[in-house]
Amino acid sequence: MLTLDHLSLTLGAFRLEADLTVPGPGVTAIIGASGSGKSTLLAAIAGFLAPVSGRILWNGQDMATLAPGDRPLTMLFQDQNLFPHLSARKNVALGLSPALRLTAAEWARVDEAMARIGLGGLENRLPAQLSGGQQARVALARVLLRARPLLLLDETFGGLGPALKEEMLDLVARLSAETAATVLLVSHDPDDARRIAPQTILVADGQAQPPVATADLLANPPPGLRRYLGT
Amino acid sequence: MMKSHVSTLMIAGLLTATSAVAEEKPVLTVHTYDSFASEWGPGPAVEKGFEATCGCDLKYVTAGDGAALLSRVIMEGGRTKADVVLGLDMNLMAQAAESGLFTDHGLGDVKYTMPVAWDDPVFVPFDWGYFAFVYDKTKVKDVPTDFKALAASPLKIIIEDPRSSTPGLGLLLWVKSAYGAGAAQIWKDLADNIVTVTPGWSEAYGLFLKGEADMVLSYTTSPAYHLIAEKDDTKAAAPFTEGHYLQVEVAAKVASAREGDLADRFLAYVTSPEFQAVIPETNWMYPAITPASGLPDGFQSLVAPAKALVYPAGEAKKIRDEALGEWQAALGR
């Protein structure tokens, strides 16, 4: 359970408030117009941006003192999720050991995770030698191994084609279900939310609203969302 | 593991002084300029010769040139480890005497064979030479016989900067002692002959040998090197009728010397025939006392200036600032 307790963020002149709870596990979408502050919210949860005031709690525990890597979460960015100089296998292995010191058994788990996610045979490729979809899978294989209870996706599949994107979203949903993870999915596409997120947080006018059922939200959009959806 | 050990030792060996040999012999520390102590200078022969009789270990500590040498000893002050300083010249003597760091040599009456009388109680001369313009006989036919002729000629010369080099300062005092108040005019007339002014003798001589100029400021003894070491008789020094400025290089005992007796013995060695015989073909200067066997073949063919110009040590110090001002004004344009 993720709680944003009277959270206030600023970035330059931009300001965002949030006071809400995300129950887990399951996928919760965060939607809003470009520049509304979706990514800023995620950056704060991940630990890249210190709040001006308020707290970010995971299962009741304040995360303020934890460095990004020590938080009970994994984050996937818009791009740059892989190190170009490391093979796919090593990129995945970072999920088990940030120092890349793995036991034989752990390497076996890496290979297993890669096989499971459809990367068998591509272990030793460098990211530049992989397609966009394959790169996304490498990142997801790492998520699997990190096995953190919270997963943050920041428009991660924005660069993929529709079919591929849907495939990845389904993969995320599957992983979330299998590992009982809580997923926060930032997207500008309401269809993404509709596809895998039962509930959605709307970010608009400097406010992150508490999550509501996605179907209801999209069926009866409030003014802020309506403007964005163009309906 | 073993391998890294060996390489560590090797590095340590290369970087630290080879003082590992445990010897109980007293060490005489002689501060000198680098080219004296180098493989090609008098240093190695002098060290061998003195150590054969002194029962001591002679150790050189070096500085770039005479001025750097004095500057270092002054910086070290009373705590200097030097027992003897060897390689100052007359232009540095006044400064050195003022520092109060040096003491009398107590050598008694030594018969120097130098163009000037010498009775300084502190500084022991070990060699001397005349500054002169050196040229290539095959290239320069109309050799100027004085500064005025040089200035009037189309010849190109390279000189050293008086602010950073001994010969450069020597030339400054040469012109001043020959022309007095007329020195400024000589420099103005020379300006169009001067190709460039180098920081030190090495650069100037190197450029001359490369052919960048017709003449270079060096010593009357320079052709001896080419003649003796390279069997090349094309280089010559141009005799000037004004006379030539004299450089005398000296050694002195440090007042705070730990090995005072050894220092005294070393200064006596400096005036010995053995030391003096080493000088001509290593330092390429005239020995302060001509050895009984005479000078090496090749030195006889050198030009012998009719007149030696020199300021007494105290006076040189007073005059050089004024002379430098004239030099800068004339060449600075």
Next chain:
Amino acid sequence: MASRARPLRPGVWGVGGGWVAAAALLLLTLGTTAAVLWRAGAAPLPGAADWVAVRFTVMQAAASAAISAALAIPVARALARRSFPGRGLLISLMGAPFLLPGIVAVIGILHVFGRSGWISQLLGRFGLPPLEIYGPVGVVLAHVFFNLPLAVRLILQGWRDIPAERFRLAASLGFRSRDINRLLEWPMLRAILPGVVLAIFLICLTSFVVALTLGGGPRATTVELAIYQAFRFDFDPGHAAMLGVVQFALCLGATLVALWVTAPTGFGAGLDRPLRVWAASGPLARLVDAAILAAAAAFLLAPLLAVLLAGLPALTRIPASLGQAALRSVVMAGLSASMTLGLTLALAHAALSRGLAGRLAEAAGMLTLAASPLVMGTGLFLLLYPIMDPTSAALPVTVVVNAAMAVPFSLRVLLPSLREVDADYGRLSESLGIRGWTRLRLVTLPRLRRPIGFAAGLAAALAMGDLGVIALFGNPDQPTLPLEVFRLMGAYRTEAAAAGAVLLLALSFGLFWICDTWGRNADA
């Protein structure tokens, strides 16, 4: 919201190591100057002659920096967008002049441009008078010869740092050469050039042998010569230290200007695809690039060739002691280069932190460029003398000083790349908990392999060729190779010295080439 938020805390490296490195450099530069001042007891204010020297120094340094940087742009551009056999070798070779000891470079230049040089000989055939390069022209010419390679390499690095994806995008948008120029290349140059100009300006600020030998007389009096005069002619260390302070002030002023006009690029990361510029593949563009490269190569390589030709005949008769000295110098260069990399990486991480602290760390890294070698050596001597025998410390001190002297160059090479790595992979690393030494090992060093190889090669070669402070500390039994070459020159042994210079050139370049090739193999 493409937010590039402030990190919660600076990298672990930036805090400890960076400040230690900065403190060490401050001690070596300002600390040594203070030691000289303290010893002198008093420092006169600069007089009229000093200001003349300052003016000449600044003018020649500014002209040298501007011309070097301006000429380097087309050369770097041609190298960035052309691939041809031997390109790698050409890039390496063209870097060589920067690595030459001053006097060797001067002699090389004179072999070509001097009164008896190749060009003058050619002119003589047609009854024309020889070239007269002595004077400000010669000083600038030599400085450009020296520094053009550095400028080319730094700017070339800038071109490499524009991800290939951006050029691909440009090609897909139908950009013409002019558009690429304005939208991709100019912003990169805006970010890189101030640092390049600054570095060269500062190098030329402390120029001594080059400025004096080619300067033609007292008109070409630099501040460094005035410092020499104060120490060696006037025995006035206070005056020397004061002039040292003037040099630092000039350095500080120039650094502030450069920081002020520097703009970040913000190109973001790419996926390491090889660079290819689509727009400039017409035959005319090819011809122009070929001509530029040929001219640059001729200008930079002819003097090197001359040095080689002059030294080769005597190479077989090289004195045995030179071998010992060469081995010693190689080991020392290796140690120096490692130390340079350590200092630079620590400093660069500190420079990543925003605000004043980061800028201070960056400025500390440039400081050794403005330090007068003579003041630094004298100050070190004064500081060490009470604690130890300076003579036995001569080699370690030389290693340390040479390491510090190379920091400004390696920092210029590494910092922009480190900034990019931090911007591109900082968050990813943080989010995966890759921190501290692990981050250095897994992310930073591999991503920086190319600039690290270049910086290490630069540091090693500079350490190899630099006479440094060894002459001041005076240990005659353990000469380095440059000292031995200088000694040969001072002992009339011009031929042996020329051979020694070839050995020095070969070793400097060899060290550089090994490190640089290792770095450039990052692509392979």
